[in-house]
Amino acid sequence: MKFTGKVWKFGADIDTDAIIPARYLNTSDPEELAKHCMEDADPEFVNKVSPGDIILADKNFGCGSSREHAPISIKGAKVSCVVAKSFARIFYRNSFNMGLPIFESEEAYDKCDEGDVIEVDADNGVIRNITKGIEFNVAPIPPFMQQLIEDGGLMAHIEKRGK
Amino acid sequence: MGMTISEKILAKHAGVKSVEPGEIISVKVDIALGNDITAPIAIKEFKRAGAQKVFDKGRVALVPDHFAPNKDIASAEQCKILRDFAKEQDIENYFETGEMGVEHALLPEQGIVTPGDVIIGADSHTCTYGALGAFSTGVGSTDLAAAMVTGETWFKVPESMKFVYTGTLPKWVDGKDLILYTIGKIGVDGALYRSMEFTGPVIDSLPMDDRFTMANMAIEAGGKNGIIAPDAITKTYVEGRMKRPPVYYSSDADAVYSEVIEIDCSSLSPQVAFPHLPSNTRAVEEAGNVAIDQVVIGSCTNGRISDLRKAAAVLKGKKVAKYLRLIVIPATQQIYRQAMEEGLFEIFLDAGAAISTPTCGPCLGGHTGILAAGERSLATTNRNFVGRMGSPDSEVYLASPAVAAATAVKGVIASPEEVA
Numbered sequence: 001m002k003f004t005g006k007v008w009k010f011g012a013d014i015d016t017d018a019i020i021p022a023r024y025l026n027t028s029d030p031e032e033l034a035k036h037c038m039e040d041a042d043p044e045f046v047n048k049v050s051p052g053d054i055i056l057a058d059k060n061f062g063c064g065s066s067r068e069h070a071p072i073s074i075k076g077a078k079v080s081c082v083v084a085k086s087f088a089r090i091f092y093r094n095s096f097n098m099g100l101p102i103f104e105s106e107e108a109y110d111k112c113d114e115g116d117v118i119e120v121d122a123d124n125g126v127i128r129n130i131t132k133g134i135e136f137n138v139a140p141i142p143p144f145m146q147q148l149i150e151d152g153g154l155m156a157h158i159e160k161r162g163k
Numbered sequence: 164m165g166m167t168i169s170e171k172i173l174a175k176h177a178g179v180k181s182v183e184p185g186e187i188i189s190v191k192v193d194i195a196l197g198n199d200i201t202a203p204i205a206i207k208e209f210k211r212a213g214a215q216k217v218f219d220k221g222r223v224a225l226v227p228d229h230f231a232p233n234k235d236i237a238s239a240e241q242c243k244i245l246r247d248f249a250k251e252q253d254i255e256n257y258f259e260t261g262e263m264g265v266e267h268a269l270l271p272e273q274g275i276v277t278p279g280d281v282i283i284g285a286d287s288h289t290c291t292y293g294a295l296g297a298f299s300t301g302v303g304s305t306d307l308a309a310a311m312v313t314g315e316t317w318f319k320v321p322e323s324m325k326f327v328y329t330g331t332l333p334k335w336v337d338g339k340d341l342i343l344y345t346i347g348k349i350g351v352d353g354a355l356y357r358s359m360e361f362t363g364p365v366i367d368s369l370p371m372d373d374r375f376t377m378a379n380m381a382i383e384a385g386g387k388n389g390i391i392a393p394d395a396i397t398k399t400y401v402e403g404r405m406k407r408p409p410v411y412y413s414s415d416a417d418a419v420y421s422e423v424i425e426i427d428c429s430s431l432s433p434q435v436a437f438p439h440l441p442s443n444t445r446a447v448e449e450a451g452n453v454a455i456d457q458v459v460i461g462s463c464t465n466g467r468i469s470d471l472r473k474a475a476a477v478l479k480g481k482k483v484a485k486y487l488r489l490i491v492i493p494a495t496q497q498i499y500r501q502a503m504e505e506g507l508f509e510i511f512l513d514a515g516a517a518i519s520t521p522t523c524g525p526c527l528g529g530h531t532g533i534l535a536a537g538e539r540s541l542a543t544t545n546r547n548f549v550g551r552m553g554s555p556d557s558e559v560y561l562a563s564p565a566v567a568a569a570t571a572v573k574g575v576i577a578s579p580e581e582v583a
């Protein structure tokens with residue numbers, strides 16, 4: 001797994017209401033949800049982001065509600081992956097379950113600026129800041145989560161391996 | 164080595180003698196819950212996987228409570244997906260508008276969730292049932308779909324944090340204040356991935372409704388679950404109510420905790436969480452002069468009968484401040500009826516409050532009390548994120564029912580001491 005894209009930075013404790021406000025939760029259509037991705041954190045985000053771009057956040061990204069609409073809207077907005085210092089647990093779980101790649105890195109947030117182009121090289125556990133020519137470690141994905149990804153998400157995992 | 168109550172429940176449901184923090188386990192699920200926001204995605208995934216039948220039609224609960232009674236056409240379509248699926252699968256725990264209540268008040272009241280259970284719900288406040296001594300946690304829609312198919316889910320066994328509440332609770336300080344103070348102390352990720360176990364002499368005498376309030380907000384500290392070991396108070400609540408026999412667990416004396424936090428409650432004041440995080444708390448007397456446009460009393464956090472009684476005690480014989488809207492939402496039909504029969508509705512109506520049918524409504528900015536730009540609400544709900552109750556330029560303050568009632572009378576954030 002390798003993702004290259006431009007960085008959009010967000011602060012600490014970005015909650016799921018900021019990622020996809022509840023006023024849009026009367027649908028679960030990914031295209032509809034994508035139109036409002038990150039709206040209450042940055043109303044202009046959907047107009048600025050390009051396919052493949054990367055969200056880079058401080059600690060506790062995705063805190064709050066269990067709405068899977070949050071990772072769905074991010075994926076729908078064609079963001080390739082999210083890197084954060086840490087993730088709230090339900091968001092973390094949801095992302096693996098429905099196939100949004102997410103990575104934990106303590107350093108990346110502190111050492112990258114918005115607009116930098118970075119490459120997340122999950123296979124080698126490295127994030128390279130191409131703009132600045134520096135690199136840092138990414139926390140390895142736990143083996144069980146790796147298996148979920150390889151199987152294509154939770155439902156595919158269950159179908160493949162039974163209960 | 165001893166185990167915590169959470170570890171014991173998980174071990175039992177994994178069919179093993181013991182578990183340790185960090186272990187990945189597969190556990191049997193006693194109840195799997197979804198609502199009108201989250202279940203439609205789960206049902207879609209369920210069908211896409213080619214599943215025919217849910218694992219047990221008595222162990223799936225579907226509660227259309229968020230945007231119900233249907234607030235618009237799109238919400239009506241979402242609720243219809245639940246209704247159609249409930250009919251098709253003959254789901255026993257489906258609650259139509261008219262019998263529906265806010266899910267986390269409804270399921271314990273109806274005896275659907277039981278001490279000793281493992282419960283997952285596609286709603287983050289599923290942690291509420293930990294108040295009964297169950298392991299209960301929020302998940303996403305796909306996890307719910309998987310559990311509806313297999314009757315199982317996977318967990319990483321969490322480390323446990325022990326909170327010891329000592330001293331005695333001052334007047335006007337209740338479970339809401341304890342949990343707000345705790346979140347203020349440890350932060351919104353202070354318990355990330357961990358179990359929060361609430362203990363101590365204050366908890367030992369804390370009424371059941373307050374315990375639900377505390378466990379309900381464990382997620383606001385990032386906790387995987389909040390839990391209180393069952394005792395005589397739990398057993399009194401449970402007796403004659405539960406559909407399945409309860410199993411009572413408690414932590415071993417030599418159980419291992421990643422952290423023990425002691426909180427002396429004797430000098431606590433009622434708490435208010437300022438925008439835009441539940442951890443942004445301060446004592447009500449330090450709130451300053453904050454004018455409020457709307458007060459909401461209700462939700463899965465504070466919509467139970469004792470919450471309404473506390474609010475009514477402050478509101479009795481008083482009037483809501485001019486230009487302030489007070490919205491009272493009993494969390495279930497049973498609570499609604501009880502409040503009516505106890506004469507609480509008369510107090511609310513005399514004060515100038517609007518009383519709503521049970522719904523999550525304004526808590527998540529759905530309906531029945533949405534804020535305009537620049538408006539402020541003080542609510543007994545659980546989240547005060549940007550835009551939570553309406554406009555991204557509005558503000559939400561979180562507090563107990565007593566503080567909410569006092570604020571409704573004064574028009575500014577106020578202590579019940581100033582009003583009663």
